[in-house]
Structures are given as structure tokens and as C-alpha cells.
Amino acid sequence: MPLLELRNVSKSFALPRGTLAVLEDISFSVEEGEFVAIVGPSGCGKSTLLRLINGIVSLSSGQVLYRGKQVDGINLETALVFQSFALLPWLSVKANVEMGLEARGISAEEREKRASIYIDKVGLDGFEEAYPRELSGGMKQRVGFARALAVEPQVLLMDEPFSALDALTAITLREELLDIWQAPDMSVKTIIMVTHIIEEAIELADRIIVLGSRPGRVVADLPVDLPRPRDRRSDAFNAWTDKVFSLIEERG
Amino acid sequence: MPAVNIIPIPDCHLTWVFGLLEFLEDRGGREDGYKIARDLQFKFGDLLKVMKAAEILGLVSTPAGDVVLEPLGRQWLASDMNHRKLILREQLKKHPLFSYLMRLLRAQEDRSLAKEVVLEHLAMLLPSEPPQRLFQTLVNWGRYAELFGYNKDEDRFYLDQE
Incomplete structure (x- = not known):
């Protein structure tokens, strides 16, 4: 049984004049332990798709199954990482990391313990009492990672996690994410990442799902067979980049 | 308390320094500073700060405009978070x-x-x-x-x- 399965998922929004179809007839499944990247042109509904999987946004039709069961409302086995970091500026790093735990009814003692574990894992030891405005973008996104990991989700959902960062910061955080994902003691093994940066998807993911736009639909579902660690300058990597680009250009 | 030889540290994020080390590793341990800035679309002035910071930390050297991974930089790359x-x-x-x-x-x-x-x-x-x-x-x-x-x-x- 796949960990997550989308069956004929569609989403449309009601507008004053008619409806806007954002996603149409999306079907795919994700196995436990997979790192799946969803790529597509802007307007293909890829961020909406991530929110449908999380349950913040409701489906218009179709089904999202988690371990074979239909999910109603928010799937508490998932956690989101945002492009914009979405930190609360008046809370310290530690309080930002603990925030998601309080909402899930986790005791103060356990919140404290988990915050300390995941702050350590993302390299934020020493920053516990800092406020977001004291932090660089890279440090802010590490807080975003720690906050999502602290809920100990089964699936990590990442919405353009590196897109707001400069190139050197993004290189560092991508490496750190891979280290976290591959660490034997990490509870979350399954990652779904939305990105518009094709090289990023090829560098990180086991599988790439390409969406076409307006309305978004699956135009390709490709297992990435490149050995890790992946060399962005290799011919095989370039061939992959060309392949995914052409799929987006033709169908997008 | 006598202050001797105090050199300032550049205003640079450490995350940039780490990114530079990862980038150099991908380039076989040595690259021209100008090329790094161009390939990463990084302002050259900012990259100079990163190079300076990495050099102060003993992780790279910068002979003739190149950036070269030093043994400590390689050790940093091979280490886990706490050892780094x-x-x-x-x-x-x-x-x-x-x-x-x-x-x-x-x-x-x-x-x-x-x-x-x-x-x-x-x-x-x-x-x-x-x-x-x-x-x-x-x-x-x-x-x-x-x-x-x-x-x-x-x-x-x-x-x-x-």
C-alpha cells in the first residue's frame, strides 16, 4: 500500500463569473521513503496541490488517501515548510519551533524536549533565544525546517523552500536537507517538494512529477535514476535538465 | 588589556561560507573567484566578503584570485553538524x-x-x-x-x- 495516494483529484475555485479550474484529474501515489519533487510553470497549481495533500485546502473532487484511508481535514502526519518561512516575528526561535506542537496538544515538557532535539538537528543550537529579525534568510529557513520536523511528521511537504534564498545559502540548505533526510535516526523519510527550479528537483528527488498548467495536470512522472551524490556538471545531469525543460515547454 | 593585531571580520553570513565550501567541492577544490560570482549570480563584492571570511576561518586560501579548499575546509565538508x-x-x-x-x-x-x-x-x-x-x-x-x-x-x- 502506498503511503499517500491521490485519485482523480481536481480543484476549482468559484469566481464571480464561473469557476477557475486549478488542478484537473491528478492521480499519483507516493511510497514511504520517497523524495518526490513536483515541478511545473507558475500557475500550474503546484502549491495548491501541496495544500490539498496537507488538507488546508479542500478538494473539489477525487480522493486523497493516507495509508489507504481517506483523510478528512488536516492530515496531522504531514508538516509544511514555506517559501516565506512564515515565522512569528515576536517569538524567539525556540518559541517558533514549539508553536506547531502546542497546537497539537503536546505537553510543555515534551515541547521543550522536541524543540531542543530539532534545533540541534538543523544546526540552530545557540540561536534559541534569537528573534527572526536577527536572522539571515538561511537561518530563518532552518527555523522553518525545525518547526516542521518537531511535529515528527511522516511526510514533509515543502513549498519552494529554497526560492527566497540567495545561491550560496540555497546550496548550503539543500545539502543540509539531504543530510537530515538521509540520517538513520530521522523519523521523517518521505518528502514532497514543490519547486520551479528544475536543477533543484533533479539534484534532490527520487522522482519528478511534471505538471502542465491551467488547469494543472500530470504530464510526466519520472523516476530519477542518477546516482547520489549528484553532480550538477555531469552530462547525465544536463541530459535530465533538458528532458524536464522540454516537457514543461511542450505541455506547459 | 592590550589590543594587538585586531583584524575585523567581514559582514558575511556563515551560511554563505558553507555554500562556498560545497561549491568548491563540486568544482574539484579550486575555482576562480570571478567565475564563482558569475556562475552563482552573486555580487563580486559580496563574494569577496565570503572569500575573506572563509580564509579567516582557515577553510580556504585565496592565491591570485582563486579560491582553494584547505585541508580544514575538506575536514569541515566531511564532518557532521556538531563537529562542524x-x-x-x-x-x-x-x-x-x-x-x-x-x-x-x-x-x-x-x-x-x-x-x-x-x-x-x-x-x-x-x-x-x-x-x-x-x-x-x-x-x-x-x-x-x-x-x-x-x-x-x-x-x-x-x-x-x-
Whole structure:
């Protein structure tokens, strides 16, 4: 049984004049332990798709199954990482990391313990009492990672996690994410990442799902067979980049 | 407390330094600084700060405009998060500005100082550096290496661990 399965998922929004179809007839499944990247042109509904999987946004039709069961409302086995970091500026790093735990009814003692574990894992030891405005973008996104990991989700959902960062910061955080994902003691093994940066998807993911736009639909579902660690300058990597680009250009 | 040979630290995020090391590893350990800036679409002025910071930390050398991974940089790349912090902590302890501040903090009863006092020392030691910016960089590097802490609510700069 796949960990997550989308069956004929569609989403449309009601507008004053008619409806806007954002996603149409999306079907795919994700196995436990997979790192799946969803790529597509802007307007293909890829961020909406991530929110449908999380349950913040409701489906218009179709089904999202988690371990074979239909999910109603928010799937508490998932956690989101945002492009914009979405930190609360008046809370310290530690309080930002603990925030998601309080909402899930986790005791103060356990919140404290988990915050300390995941702050350590993302390299934020020493920053516990800092406020977001004291932090660089890279440090802010590490807080975003720690906050999502602290809920100990089964699936990590990442919405353009590196897109707001400069190139050197993004290189560092991508490496750190891979280290976290591959660490034997990490509870979350399954990652779904939305990105518009094709090289990023090829560098990180086991599988790439390409969406076409307006309305978004699956135009390709490709297992990435490149050995890790992946060399962005290799011919095989370039061939992959060309392949995914052409799929987006033709169908997008 | 005599201040000898205090060289400033560039206003640069440590995450940039780490990114530079990863990038150099992908390029076989050596690359031209100008090419790095071009390939990453990074402002050359910013990249120079990153190169300088990485060199101060002993992670790279910069002969003739190239950036070269040093053995310590390779060791950093092969290490896990906690060991990386340890490498930085040991390197920063050797830096005159950090060791000056550590001595200063150790001399205080509660091993802490008000931010204003630290700014005065910085202005005295490095009159051509904007002290606020230097303070922020010191706090960020110090926090990462778990050498210094800063509590903004109480405005206290303090010694974390040694």
C-alpha cells in the first residue's frame, strides 16, 4: 500500500463569473521513503496541490488517501515548510519551533524536549533565544525546517523552500536537507517538494512529477535514476535538465 | 588589556561560507573567484566578503584570485553538524577579536556585558568599522559556534561555552 495516494483529484475555485479550474484529474501515489519533487510553470497549481495533500485546502473532487484511508481535514502526519518561512516575528526561535506542537496538544515538557532535539538537528543550537529579525534568510529557513520536523511528521511537504534564498545559502540548505533526510535516526523519510527550479528537483528527488498548467495536470512522472551524490556538471545531469525543460515547454 | 593585531571580520553570513565550501567541492577544490560570482549570480563584492571570511576561518586560501579548499575546509565538508560547529569554535577562539571579547567577558562576574559596552569596545578597537553591524556579525558567528550568546530582551551579550 502506498503511503499517500491521490485519485482523480481536481480543484476549482468559484469566481464571480464561473469557476477557475486549478488542478484537473491528478492521480499519483507516493511510497514511504520517497523524495518526490513536483515541478511545473507558475500557475500550474503546484502549491495548491501541496495544500490539498496537507488538507488546508479542500478538494473539489477525487480522493486523497493516507495509508489507504481517506483523510478528512488536516492530515496531522504531514508538516509544511514555506517559501516565506512564515515565522512569528515576536517569538524567539525556540518559541517558533514549539508553536506547531502546542497546537497539537503536546505537553510543555515534551515541547521543550522536541524543540531542543530539532534545533540541534538543523544546526540552530545557540540561536534559541534569537528573534527572526536577527536572522539571515538561511537561518530563518532552518527555523522553518525545525518547526516542521518537531511535529515528527511522516511526510514533509515543502513549498519552494529554497526560492527566497540567495545561491550560496540555497546550496548550503539543500545539502543540509539531504543530510537530515538521509540520517538513520530521522523519523521523517518521505518528502514532497514543490519547486520551479528544475536543477533543484533533479539534484534532490527520487522522482519528478511534471505538471502542465491551467488547469494543472500530470504530464510526466519520472523516476530519477542518477546516482547520489549528484553532480550538477555531469552530462547525465544536463541530459535530465533538458528532458524536464522540454516537457514543461511542450505541455506547459 | 592590550589590543594587538585586531583584524575585523567581514559582514558575511556563515551560511554563505558553507555554500562556498560545497561549491568548491563540486568544482574539484579550486575555482576562480570571478567565475564563482558569475556562475552563482552573486555580487563580486559580496563574494569577496565570503572569500575573506572563509580564509579567516582557515577553510580556504585565496592565491591570485582563486579560491582553494584547505585541508580544514575538506575536514569541515566531511564532518557532521556538531563537529562542524566544533571546528568553527576552535577557529574563532584563535581570532584576536573573539579572544579579546572572551577575555573581556570572563573578567565579568556574570560573564556578560550590556550591548552598549561591547559597542564601545568595538568602536575603540576598530574605529573604521560600523560597530552595530560588526556586533550583529559577532553575535551571529558567536551563536553558531556556541561561543557567545545575546539576549535581546535584556540586551546582554554573554559567554556561552568554551
